[in-house]
Amino acid sequence: MEEQLKDAVQLASQTGRLDFVSSLLAAISLLTIFGGIFAFLNLRSNAKKTAEKVATEIAEQKAEEIANKYMQDNIGKIIEDYSEFIENHVNASVADQIAQAQEGGENGR
Structure with missing residues (x-):
């Protein structure tokens, strides 16, 4: 069995199939890395926009509450x-x- 495996690897190496598989795996890895970086940057941007929106709403609400309390007091x-x-x-x-x-x-x- 081991002899057959060695022969298959040698045959793939001689015909260039191992280089093709390695190149294909490298390309898939690079696409995955770039996709992950893009997803991270996009997620961070969306999180920042959402945080600013929520913070603004809360700040406006708190300011109104404080102003009303001051006026009532x-x-x-x-x-x-x-x-x-x-x-x-x-x-x-x-x-x-x-x-x-x-x-x-x-x-x-």
Whole structure:
């Protein structure tokens, strides 16, 4: 049996069939390697896009929750500050007087 196996390997070697099989296996291996690299890079890109999308959604949701909680906790102070702003609002005539004073009217510039 071993003699027959040696003869088959020798015959394949002499006719070039071993070189063909080796080349074919090498080509299949290279295709598999390049396919694996492409699949890895594609998977990594998709994972990054998905992670960014999910992180953005979660960040927006958390920011909205925090803003709502702050407004609910401080509604009295917010209304008080807004009322003070409205009361102290400068109208156009007062703004004109301030501008004239800064241009040199009252300060002597």
